[in-house]
Amino acid sequence: MTDPGPDSSAPRRAVLPRSSPKLVTGLALITAIILFGVTGPLFAGDPDAINDIGLTPPGGGHVLGTTQMGQDVLAQIAYATRGSLYIGVLVGVMATVLSALFGIVGSYAGGVVDEAFSLFSNVMLVIPGLPLVIVISAFVPPEQRGAWTIAVVLAITGWAGSARVLRAQTLTLRNREYVLAARVAGEPAWRIITVEILPNLLPLLASQFVFSVIAAILSEAGLSFLGLGASNSSTLGTMLYYAQNGFALQRGAWWWFAPPGLIIALFGCGLALINFSIDEITNPKLRAVPRRIRRPRREPAPVGRPSQDVVVSVRNLSVTYGNTVRAVKDVSLEVRRGEILGLAGESGSGKTTLAYAINRLHRPPAEVTAGSVTFHHRDGGDTDMLALPSGELRAFRWSQMSVVFQGAMNSLNPVMTIRAQLEDVLTTHRPQLSRSDRRARCARALELVGVDPARLRSYPHELSGGMRQRVMIAMAMLLDPQVMIMDEPTSALDVVVQRGILREILRLRDELGFGIVLITHDLPLLLEVSDRIAVMLGGEIVECAAAEEILARPRHPYTRRLLESFPSLTGERGAFVRTGEATGGAR
Numbered sequence: 001m002t003d004p005g006p007d008s009s010a011p012r013r014a015v016l017p018r019s020s021p022k023l024v025t026g027l028a029l030i031t032a033i034i035l036f037g038v039t040g041p042l043f044a045g046d047p048d049a050i051n052d053i054g055l056t057p058p059g060g061g062h063v064l065g066t067t068q069m070g071q072d073v074l075a076q077i078a079y080a081t082r083g084s085l086y087i088g089v090l091v092g093v094m095a096t097v098l099s100a101l102f103g104i105v106g107s108y109a110g111g112v113v114d115e116a117f118s119l120f121s122n123v124m125l126v127i128p129g130l131p132l133v134i135v136i137s138a139f140v141p142p143e144q145r146g147a148w149t150i151a152v153v154l155a156i157t158g159w160a161g162s163a164r165v166l167r168a169q170t171l172t173l174r175n176r177e178y179v180l181a182a183r184v185a186g187e188p189a190w191r192i193i194t195v196e197i198l199p200n201l202l203p204l205l206a207s208q209f210v211f212s213v214i215a216a217i218l219s220e221a222g223l224s225f226l227g228l229g230a231s232n233s234s235t236l237g238t239m240l241y242y243a244q245n246g247f248a249l250q251r252g253a254w255w256w257f258a259p260p261g262l263i264i265a266l267f268g269c270g271l272a273l274i275n276f277s278i279d280e281i282t283n284p285k286l287r288a289v290p291r292r293i294r295r296p297r298r299e300p301a302p303v304g305r306p307s308q309d310v311v312v313s314v315r316n317l318s319v320t321y322g323n324t325v326r327a328v329k330d331v332s333l334e335v336r337r338g339e340i341l342g343l344a345g346e347s348g349s350g351k352t353t354l355a356y357a358i359n360r361l362h363r364p365p366a367e368v369t370a371g372s373v374t375f376h377h378r379d380g381g382d383t384d385m386l387a388l389p390s391g392e393l394r395a396f397r398w399s400q401m402s403v404v405f406q407g408a409m410n411s412l413n414p415v416m417t418i419r420a421q422l423e424d425v426l427t428t429h430r431p432q433l434s435r436s437d438r439r440a441r442c443a444r445a446l447e448l449v450g451v452d453p454a455r456l457r458s459y460p461h462e463l464s465g466g467m468r469q470r471v472m473i474a475m476a477m478l479l480d481p482q483v484m485i486m487d488e489p490t491s492a493l494d495v496v497v498q499r500g501i502l503r504e505i506l507r508l509r510d511e512l513g514f515g516i517v518l519i520t521h522d523l524p525l526l527l528e529v530s531d532r533i534a535v536m537l538g539g540e541i542v543e544c545a546a547a548e549e550i551l552a553r554p555r556h557p558y559t560r561r562l563l564e565s566f567p568s569l570t571g572e573r574g575a576f577v578r579t580g581e582a583t584g585g586a587r
């Protein structure tokens with residue numbers, strides 16, 4: 001067997017949830033209560049043993065005192081905790097299975113099955129739960145009212161709300177591309193549900209299970225308190241019932257009613273804390289990344305001010321993802337007013353990370369570890385992008401530096417008209433504009449990108465991919481920004497539409513004079529439209545020069561190989577692709 005090496009546990013560590021104070025506290029509480037419930041009865045004496053000492057406060061031979069019959073309260077609590085946990089888990093499992101069956105299977109099957117399941121869930125949902133539980137419990141004779149009976153009653157009155165939520169979520173998931181792909185690939189329905197859909201519903205199912213357990217323990221306590229609980233088993237609720245009947249409160253016997261109440265409260269609290277952490281555990285994207293309070297190392301102010309036509313200067317910028325990936329390494333570049341700066345490089349070379357960091361759109365675990373990004377205003381003022389308070393950054397971002405995201409045509413909200421989405425930007429950033437001015441600006445923005453303003457009334461699905469892409473560009477231009485960052489703005493479109501949109505962008509750049517950072521893998525396209533091109537490799541800019549210079553005299557071997565891979569540029573087809581030479585990615 002080979003030695004996995006000292007770092008073999010690192011990837012495993014990366015996929016495990018990071019502990020958070022919430023999770024640790026919740027787990028500690030629940031573990032302690034479960035341990036007490038499971039092992040306590042093994043050590044505690046007989047909870048029903050009657051002693052002639054009567055009601056006694058804690059002390060001596062009885063750590064938590066005795067009931068009015070002289071029964072040991074600690075022993076009773078140990079058995080009662082076990083009983084309540086048993087009912088809670090039973091109900092949690094049954095309610096979760098029922099809600100998954102009616103919510104997930106029904107909505108995936110669709111048609112009559114979905115309608116029938118949905119109707120049944122709705123009927124169960126509108127029946128008031130607590131009165132129904134009381135009626136059913138009262139109907140069952142006390143001698144047959146065991147823990148299982150109570151658990152079944154609580155489960156059948158408590159699953160419908162969860163089923164509705166699961167149904168809504170499954171209806172969305174079943175139309176996702178990967179589910180459609182699995183269907184086209186001929187996977188059977190049971191496999192699609194369990195492999196493609198269920199893992200995405202785990203956070204919901206887990207929190208619904210936790211919620212059902214809490215609700216069951218509380219409801220059982222309520223039922224027992226009313227004398228309708230499980231007759232042949234001891235639970236925290238039955239303890240409270242007997243304490244109430246023995247006038248514990250009036251007699252000041254706090255040791256009789258306070259401990260069971262406290263255990264219920266702590267159990268609910270522990271499960272709620274775990275519930276909060278479930279999303280982070282099941283969804284790696286949501287895991288909180290410990291933020292090291294580390295300001296990027298400030299660079300000394302550049303000697304002299306950059307020339308008037310520079311709008312953004314990036315100096316020695318480094319960005320990392322956690323401690324492992326150095327995606328951008330010591331990058332310096334300038335974006336000039338009215339220029340198109342192309343950013344080329346293989347997949348994973350750090351282009352998107354750099355563009356996002358310039359606009360401070362990077363999210364944890366991405367972190368700027370060094371360098372500076374300065375925005376130079378026309379009036380001579382400078383803005384340190386990395387030091388901008390978040391309120392100012394929000395206002396600054398779209399109005400001075402906007403972004404067209406990768407896959408932008410899917411960024412439009414499907415349930416809002418184009419007009420509403422464009423107007424939203426103006427309402428947020430230009431609240432002083434009148435309604436008619438807003439409408440006129442939206443129409444003008446669409447005209448600029450070559451879309452008929454009549455389309456303002458359309459919903460995104462009524463537009464072609466190219467139109468949606470143009471709408472996103474119109475949205476990015478709506479506030480007359482000085483810089484637009486465009487990350488693969490046309491990659492999903494055919495070449496003719498691509499060229500059409502880029503011609504439009506060039507015309508707008510000439511007309512409005514903003515600078516553009518254009519990211520794409522398509523080097524011929526970059527050579528066609530860019531003024532300058534920066535080539536990235538492994539997180540570094542290995543070459544930055546005028547587009548003609550890059551084409552005529554590429555200096556870096558990687559740039560030369562990149563050019564060789566495009567036949568129309570050099571005539572030597574695909575050496576780069578054919579040899580498959582490793583080029584190195586970000587590390």
Ligand SMILES: Nc1ncnc2c1ncn2[C@@H]1O[C@H](COP(=O)(O)OP(=O)(O)OP(=O)(O)O)[C@@H](O)[C@H]1O
Nearest residue numbers: 321325327346347348349350351352353354585586
């Ligand atoms: N959330 C993340 N967590 C960890 N590493 C990441 C994350 N996002 C990106 N990376 C890593 O950062 C590096 C740079 O990624 P980035 O997306 O910036 O590259 P890119 O040049 O834009 O690639 P592409 O052209 O394929 O979009 C890659 O090694 C990538 O694996």
